[in-house]
Amino acid sequence: MSDIRVLVADDRTITRHGLVATLREYADFEVVGEAADVADTVRKTEMLRPNVIIVNGAAERAEPNELMRALSRTFGNGIPAVLILVDAPEARFFRAQHEGARGLLLKQSSTDHLCTAIRMMAAGYSLFLASSFGPAASGEQPPAEPPEDPASRLSALTPREFDVLRQIVRGYTNAEISRRLCLSEGTVKSHIQHMLTKLQLRNRVHAVIYAFEIGLTPDPEPLDDPSPNPQPDQIEPRCLAPRG
Structure with missing residues (x-):
């Protein structure tokens, strides 16, 4: 490159x-x-x-x-x-x-x-804080009322939808998310669509931008041999066999 x-x-x-x-x-x-x-x-x-x-x-x-x-x-x-x-x-x-x-x-x-x-x-993208900048138009002023904090939209997600968002931020494809979360690709696609709707986003690129704006950075990759007493949220789910 x-x-x-x-x-x-x-x-x-x-x-x-x-x-x-x-x-x-x-x-x-x-x-x-x-x-x-x-x-x-x-x-x-x-x-x-x-x-x-x-x-x-x-x-x-x-x-x-x-x-x-x-x-x-x-x-x-x-x-x-x-x-x-x-x-x-x-x-x-x-x-x-x-x-x-x-x-x-x-x-x-x-x-x-x-x-x-x-x-x-x-690469051609624009990057603005959604909480502070609306569509630019001649003579337009920022809204007088404090806008909604975009991070508050996360509360509308189910735990599984949030898991899918985190995997998207890491850059995984639907097939990879399917394997990592032990879900069918169809279920992954459904979770992604619901997540995008709830967060008012157009596609997964905007999901990454949104996560960037609110400070939701990718978690460190899990170790193959985790520590003796890992916290529950530090353990990646493992599939024993592919599930359709």
């Missing part, structure tokens, strides 16, 4: 260098440049053609809304994917979405979450 070309925009040198150093630890990322302000970001985007631009939402000289307007003037609809790192969702980031930003990630997210977000955006 080709390296994902990343440009980091932040007017704080220390935090910018820290982010660059972190991304360079991953073989599929190529940090092609750094920028400290809007003009520098636009110029280096033209020169270096990054796949993803990471912007510090707290930057003053690379303020996200101003940057998005400058990128729009220069590239039109050909703006690279822009991921904004924020301390907390704010109305101005809603406007940045309207200006063409494709992603929003909280700064307290883990490095794994950041890398997953970059890979997803390089």
Whole structure:
């Protein structure tokens, strides 16, 4: 797979260098440049053609809304994917979405979450906190009432539907989930459909994005030889024979 070309925009040198150093630890990322302000970001985007631009939402000289307007003037609809790192969702980031930003990630997210977000955006997906961002439209403002916490929807799932969601987040196919949970593939498909309906999601890709947004990360893979006294929820179910 080709390296994902990343440009980091932040007017704080220390935090910018820290982010660059972190991304360079991953073989599929190529940090092609750094920028400290809007003009520098636009110029280096033209020169270096990054796949993803990471912007510090707290930057003053690379303020996200101003940057998005400058990128729009220069590239039109050909703006690279822009991921904004924020301390907390704010109305101005809603406007940045309207200006063409494709992603929003909280700064307290883990490095794994950041890398997953970059890979997803390089693949063409958008990534926003569902609890804070609705469909962008000209002049639209965020809702006045606090929106529903998307994580609260998990309470509508049955234990088995939740198990299936966790397996999807791990990247398993229906056939693999069938073997791991000792269910027929037809039953797995039924659980997936019910899970998607209850969580108000369109497909399993959106299920992974949803899980990412609410912090539902994949559990560590179970050991073949578990500890002498494992907790019940640490033991993966085993099938003695295939079941139809």
